[in-house]
Amino acid sequence: MANSVASPATDGASTRSSREADGQRKLLARSRGRFRDSPAALLLLVPVLILFGIAVVFPLIDTIRLSFFDIKGLGKPKFVGIGNYIKLFTDPAFRNTMWTTLVFTVSTTFFSVGLGWALAMLCAFAPRQTLPFRVMIFAAFGISEAVAGYMWIGILRPDSGGLLNAVIGLFSPGFAQPWLGDPRTAIWALVATATWGAVGLPLMLCFAAVQQIPKSLFEAAYLDGASHWQVMRNIMVPLSMSGVRVAVFINLLGMLRAFDIIYILTGGGPVRSTETVGYFMYRESMTQFKLGYGAAATVILLVAVLIVSVPAIIQRTAGAR
Amino acid sequence: MIGRVPRWPTVIVGIVAVIWVIPIIGIVATSIRPLAETSRGWWRIDEFTLTLSAWQRVWEAYPLAPALGTTAFLAAVATLGTMLLTPAAAYAFHFLKFPFRRLLLIIIINAFVLPQQVVVIPLFQLWREMGLIDNFLAVLIPYVGLSFAWSIYLVKTFLEDFPPELVEAARIDGAGPLQTFWFVVLPNTLNSVFAVGILQFLWTWNALLLPMLYLRTNVPLPVILARINGTYELNWDLQSVAAIVTTIVPLVIFLVFQRQFASGSQARTGAKE
Numbered sequence: 289m290a291n292s293v294a295s296p297a298t299d300g301a302s303t304r305s306s307r308e309a310d311g312q313r314k315l316l317a318r319s320r321g322r323f324r325d326s327p328a329a330l331l332l333l334v335p336v337l338i339l340f341g342i343a344v345v346f347p348l349i350d351t352i353r354l355s356f357f358d359i360k361g362l363g364k365p366k367f368v369g370i371g372n373y374i375k376l377f378t379d380p381a382f383r384n385t386m387w388t389t390l391v392f393t394v395s396t397t398f399f400s401v402g403l404g405w406a407l408a409m410l411c412a413f414a415p416r417q418t419l420p421f422r423v424m425i426f427a428a429f430g431i432s433e434a435v436a437g438y439m440w441i442g443i444l445r446p447d448s449g450g451l452l453n454a455v456i457g458l459f460s461p462g463f464a465q466p467w468l469g470d471p472r473t474a475i476w477a478l479v480a481t482a483t484w485g486a487v488g489l490p491l492m493l494c495f496a497a498v499q500q501i502p503k504s505l506f507e508a509a510y511l512d513g514a515s516h517w518q519v520m521r522n523i524m525v526p527l528s529m530s531g532v533r534v535a536v537f538i539n540l541l542g543m544l545r546a547f548d549i550i551y552i553l554t555g556g557g558p559v560r561s562t563e564t565v566g567y568f569m570y571r572e573s574m575t576q577f578k579l580g581y582g583a584a585a586t587v588i589l590l591v592a593v594l595i596v597s598v599p600a601i602i603q604r605t606a607g608a609r
Numbered sequence: 610m611i612g613r614v615p616r617w618p619t620v621i622v623g624i625v626a627v628i629w630v631i632p633i634i635g636i637v638a639t640s641i642r643p644l645a646e647t648s649r650g651w652w653r654i655d656e657f658t659l660t661l662s663a664w665q666r667v668w669e670a671y672p673l674a675p676a677l678g679t680t681a682f683l684a685a686v687a688t689l690g691t692m693l694l695t696p697a698a699a700y701a702f703h704f705l706k707f708p709f710r711r712l713l714l715i716i717i718i719n720a721f722v723l724p725q726q727v728v729v730i731p732l733f734q735l736w737r738e739m740g741l742i743d744n745f746l747a748v749l750i751p752y753v754g755l756s757f758a759w760s761i762y763l764v765k766t767f768l769e770d771f772p773p774e775l776v777e778a779a780r781i782d783g784a785g786p787l788q789t790f791w792f793v794v795l796p797n798t799l800n801s802v803f804a805v806g807i808l809q810f811l812w813t814w815n816a817l818l819l820p821m822l823y824l825r826t827n828v829p830l831p832v833i834l835a836r837i838n839g840t841y842e843l844n845w846d847l848q849s850v851a852a853i854v855t856t857i858v859p860l861v862i863f864l865v866f867q868r869q870f871a872s873g874s875q876a877r878t879g880a881k882e
Contacts, residue, residue, distance in 0.1 A: 325705035328786035332697040332705075336757055337713075339694070342735075343728060343754020344720050350731035407625060410618035417619045421626035423864065428629055430863030432815035434831040435856040438838055439632040442639065442651075442845065449650050451635065484632065492867075516615060545724035548817045548831070552838055566726050573730050574822060583730050590727060597722040604762070608715050609769075 351590075354583035365580065372584035381560055382568065382585065389564040389592070391475060393543040396482045401535045403483070404490025408531070409524055411491075412498040413516065422491065429488025437552030440481040444468050471561035474554050478562050482549055486542065490535035497531030498524055540596050544589065565589040640664065640849040647845065663846035670847050671837055673830070673854055680814055680829035681858075683745060687752035687813040691760055692806045696798050698757065699764035700790045704776055718765075720758035725818060728755070736823055747823035752813050760805040767801035768794070807866050814859045830855040 355372055357365040376382045407425065411418040428436070443451045446466035457463045467477045501523065509519050547566050550556060556563040556571060563571065566589055573582025594601075638651040640663055646656050668674055701707075702714045728751050733742075741747045771794065779789040817831040824832070834855050837848055 325701075325786050326707040328790075329701040329705040329707040329710075331787070332701040332790065333713075336694050336698040336761075339750060339754035340717060340720075340757050341754075343732075343751040344723065344758065345716075346735075347728040347731040348723065350734075351727050354730060403625075407622055410622050413618040414614050417614070418622045421619075421622045423867070424626040425629045426867060427633070427860065427864060430811075430860045430867070431633070431856050432817075432831060432859065434815065434817050434834055435852045436632075438834060438848070438852045439636055441838070442635055442849075443632060449648060451631070451650070451652070454650050454652075484629070487629075541722065545726070547726065548815075551817065552835060555839075566724060569726050570729065570818070574733070579730050579734070586726050586730065589724060593722050593724055601719050601722065604718050605715050608711060608718060 351583045351586050354580050355587045357580040357583075359579040360577060368580070372581050373588075375581065376584055376588065381563075384560065385563045385565055385568045385585075386588075388475060388562060389544070389566075392479060392482070392546070392562075392564055393540060395479045396486060396543045397536060397539040399479065399483045400486035400539055401490040401532060404487045404492075404535060405494045405528065405532055407487070407491050408494035408498060408528065409520060411495055412524055415495075415499070422495065425491055426488040428485050431485065433482075433485065433546070433548035434552050436481060436485045437549045440477070440484070440553060441468070444477050468554055469558055471558050474558060474562050478550065478553055481553055482543060482546065485549075486539050489538060490532070493535045494528045494531035497528045501527050537596070537600060541593065544593055544596065565592065636849040636852050639845050640853055642846070644844065644846045648843075663850050667847045667850040667854075670844070671833060671851055673833065673851060676828060676830045676833045677854065679827045680831075683748060683752070683820070683829055684810050684813040686745075687749055687756070688806050688810045690749070690753040691756040691809045692802050694753070695757065695760040695764050695805055696795055696802050697790065699761050699768055699798070700794050702761065703765050703768040703771075704773075704789070704794070705786055714761075714765075717757055718762040720755075721762070723755075723758070725751075725755065729818070729822065733822060742823055743825040743827075745824075745827075748816070748819050751819055752809075752816070756805075756809050756812070760809065763805055764798060764801045767798060771797060804866075807862060811859045811863060 354365075356367060356369060358368045358371065359365045407422075411422055431439075444467040445453070446469055447464055448454050448457055448462075450467070452467065453464050456465075465473065467473045505523055506519060509523060514522070544564075545566055546564060547570060550562055550564060550567045551570075554562040556567050565585055569582045569585040569589060571582075572578045572585060576582075635651050639647050641659055641661065642651065643658055643660055643662070646653070646658060698717075702710060732747070732751060736742050736744075736747045775793055775797075776789055779793045784792065814829075815831060816829070817835060820829050821832045821835065830851075834848075834851055837851055
């Protein structure tokens with residue numbers, strides 16, 4: 289600002305070159321311009337900044353702060369430094385939770401993107417005929433996690449009234465596996481349910497990527513005598529990878545955050561075998577009232593989410609103009 | 610695709626699609642057949658009767674009607690809030706100059722990575738101190754506040770294709786930044802604002818975690834469904850009706866606007882091809 293205030297005086301001095309004066313004037317205009325819109329911007333942004341501050345900035349900082357305290361219910365918080373984190377990593381339940389999170393997140397992403405991608409490749413051969421089928425599969429994505437969980441409870445019922453047991457019962461009569469009651473199968477029941485809902489998006493994204501491939505490319509390939517298999521392997525597979533990347537990221541992020549589907553389907557059980565970090569923090573803080581401990585688990589979840597999101601954050605930050 | 614369309618890909622996709630809708634058919638069938646017939650499996654047709662008895666009894670058995678009202682109210686207010694505030698902020702970030710503009714923008718559009726678990730503990734304590742537990746504001750504030758992380762990005766990305774000449778022309782004609790927003794930019798962003806509204810509506814209608822923690826007396830449908838589900842009563846017919854009531858509105862909206870949803874959830878999670 290000091291520069292621009294001085295500039296009118298130097299403008300008059302004939303010893304200064306006109307080029308420099310011009311530069312000074314531009315600087316003046318720019319520095320005025322920087323604040324020119326401030327009142328209007330403030331007016332438009334104030335409600336957004338207040339709500340964003342309460343709902344995002346404050347909770348983020350406060351969660352990190354609370355993770356250094358031992359808080360039991362309404363008792364007085366006691367500063368424990370990294371005590372909560374040390375406790376987390378020596379807690380067998382939390383170590384099991386991290387393993388469950390890894391298995392659930394990676395397998396659900398793998399199965400949903402793999403299946404969605406494969407279906408998109410098949411749909412690309414007959415886009416019009418498969419439209420109703422794509423809508424049917426995509427519909428599962430439109431059903432909330434809570435309701436999806438409820439629907440699958442019916443399928444996974446432990447008696448022969450559960451569809452899965454009934455279907456297996458066709459081949460081995462009397463088969464009755466308590467899918468949700470057995471720690472070995474409960475996690476896979478959860479993966480299956482989450483995959484059911486999560487296939488729609490990869491399908492749509494990969495299908496859109498394939499649809500963007502110019503038709504002339506296919507025509508040229510077929511004219512040269514390429515088989516369907518060759519067209520798929522050499523054109524559709526490599527050119528659909530943009531959709532796969534986006535879908536992998538979205539589903540990884542979604543599964544790390546999962547809560548509703550676990551709450552409804554298994555409630556974290558049996559014997560805490562289906563608790564992910566996102567569910568563990570809820571259980572510790574909201575049912576056991578160990579707020580500081582829950583906050584520390586939330587910070588671990590946050591770190592996992594940030595690691596997965598690094599490429600997206602770089603891309604968004606670079607693109608922010 | 611060119612000339613010779615093979616039949617088998619369509620057949621495979623069709624089989625998968627049929628398998629995919631079985632869970633949906635299951636709860637519909639359970640809801641319209643007597644419990645006695647479906648208790649050993651809703652697909653059994655040795656006896657087959659259609660009845661709307663569950664659909665009639667459910668309103669007595671569970672507080673579904675008030676929950677439906679609560680859900681619709683919360684989703685409507687949160688959606689309107691986001692739809693009103695987002696375009697103003699996106700316009701300010703895209704066309705106006707003010708200090709810390711880029712820093713604020715980077716913070717807001719990157720907040721999309723945050724899981725909702727982050728707000729759980731701090732807001733629980735804050736609402737308890739302020740006496741806002743069981744007040745609709747306790748969920749409406751985070752609903753709207755969290756939405757900006759993706760909604761502003763979505764509308765601002767849309768504005769990047771907006772001709773800046775129009776804004777400059779308005780400025781030269783003497784319109785201030787607010788007038789330019791109201792008369793020139795806003796009318797042309799309605800498409801993207803509408804897409805934001807649909808996403809926000811679906812998200813708030815389906816929300817379970819925050820209302821379950823912050824509301825007590827008037828709770829939305831997903832919370833009711835979770836409570837019913839936790840009781841272990843063997844009334845699959847009533848529960849299925851409750852599940853259908855919970856999901857039918859967002860599902861229909863989702864299917865009608867599925868295009869916007871596919872591109873929108875991409876913006877929401879940050880990835881752009």
